[in-house]
Amino acid sequence: MSEKKLYDVIIIGAGPAGMTAAVYTSRAKMETLMIEKALPGGQMTKTEDIENYPGYESILGPDLSNKMFEHSKKFGAEFVRAEVKEIKDTFPYKTIVLSDGAEIQAKSIILATGAKHRNIGVPGELELSGFGVSYCAVCDGAFFADQELVVVGGGDSAVEEALFLTRFASKVTIIHRRDELRAQKIIQKRAFDNEKIEFIWNHVVEEIKGDGMVSGVVIKNTQTGEVSEFPCNGIFIYIGMDPITNYVENLGITNQEGYVVADEEMRTSVKGIFSAGDLNEKKLRQVITATGDGSIAAFSAQTYVEELEEQVKEMNLEV
Numbered sequence: 001m002s003e004k005k006l007y008d009v010i011i012i013g014a015g016p017a018g019m020t021a022a023v024y025t026s027r028a029k030m031e032t033l034m035i036e037k038a039l040p041g042g043q044m045t046k047t048e049d050i051e052n053y054p055g056y057e058s059i060l061g062p063d064l065s066n067k068m069f070e071h072s073k074k075f076g077a078e079f080v081r082a083e084v085k086e087i088k089d090t091f092p093y094k095t096i097v098l099s100d101g102a103e104i105q106a107k108s109i110i111l112a113t114g115a116k117h118r119n120i121g122v123p124g125e126l127e128l129s130g131f132g133v134s135y136c137a138v139c140d141g142a143f144f145a146d147q148e149l150v151v152v153g154g155g156d157s158a159v160e161e162a163l164f165l166t167r168f169a170s171k172v173t174i175i176h177r178r179d180e181l182r183a184q185k186i187i188q189k190r191a192f193d194n195e196k197i198e199f200i201w202n203h204v205v206e207e208i209k210g211d212g213m214v215s216g217v218v219i220k221n222t223q224t225g226e227v228s229e230f231p232c233n234g235i236f237i238y239i240g241m242d243p244i245t246n247y248v249e250n251l252g253i254t255n256q257e258g259y260v261v262a263d264e265e266m267r268t269s270v271k272g273i274f275s276a277g278d279l280n281e282k283k284l285r286q287v288i289t290a291t292g293d294g295s296i297a298a299f300s301a302q303t304y305v306e307e308l309e310e311q312v313k314e315m316n317l318e319v
Ligand code: NAP
Pocket: 052, 120, 152, 153, 154, 155, 156, 157, 158, 160, 176, 177, 178, 181, 182, 204, 238, 239, 240, 241, 283, 284, 285, 286
């Protein structure tokens, strides 16, 4: 990061929403800083094939992440690895507080921190995490060659990742709490057609068993209440996502579930703070919707900064 402490726009999060916003703001000659605590790419980095992003019939998530990251810096946006602890709604410039206590100022802010995987919250999950409990098939799948795996969940992620795991595992059993999948039909069909995939319907995982390494799961029938044990070598959990918005709790811009409420222009209820991507309250969360949000947020931030600069001039405030 440069010594300069005031940016036109600071983008928090370098997933598809944040990186797209950076392309737009820096190309519009706004001084742009992206702050990301992990690898650029967000959830894309943990996705195998992406086949619904126009222009690429099929592309590996990490490859699309790298391409977007290079693109996001092409017009001069800066990038820093850091964690944001808090945002202060100061005037005329916002203040971003990092986890090490450092403060940076910005004329506008775009929130783009996305969402993170949800835990089941059962005994054994935390203890055996990394020892057979995983939330990332792309990262850990290869460790389970010829072994028997369980995938929990019935959405796009669970079914797509179960399909991916069949490259390594001898058998993948999807345990779902209902008798119908939520995943898109095209993905469902691939799973039903795959000989290595089996289903246990109407069951939830109550405990993950293992002495140092996962050896099985305790499952409960949601209809009869019957409890049984199911042996497996690993368990991949895909039961949805939670938004990463803890650092904006003080701003009062989130709904009951923690998602940011933004309008069609990606404006939050705090002037100068915009929000784009999976952390927003909305129905469809995809790479393409995140990039769309990012471009809109960038344009809104640009308009806001132009107005703010006029206001600062009129009020004779120091820039
Ligand atoms: P999701 O669509 O919210 O699905 C979560 C699944 O987990 C649901 O089947 C849900 O069951 C189940 N579940 C939730 N809480 C549970 C619990 N406590 N115990 C057991 N099961 C539980 O989440 P996702 O699959 O991670 O997808 C997130 C978003 O990303 C979605 O909008 C999805 O469309 C998108 N996505 C898209 C693609 C793609 O287009 N290729 C790929 C991945 C993800 P119920 O069905 O009973 O609610």
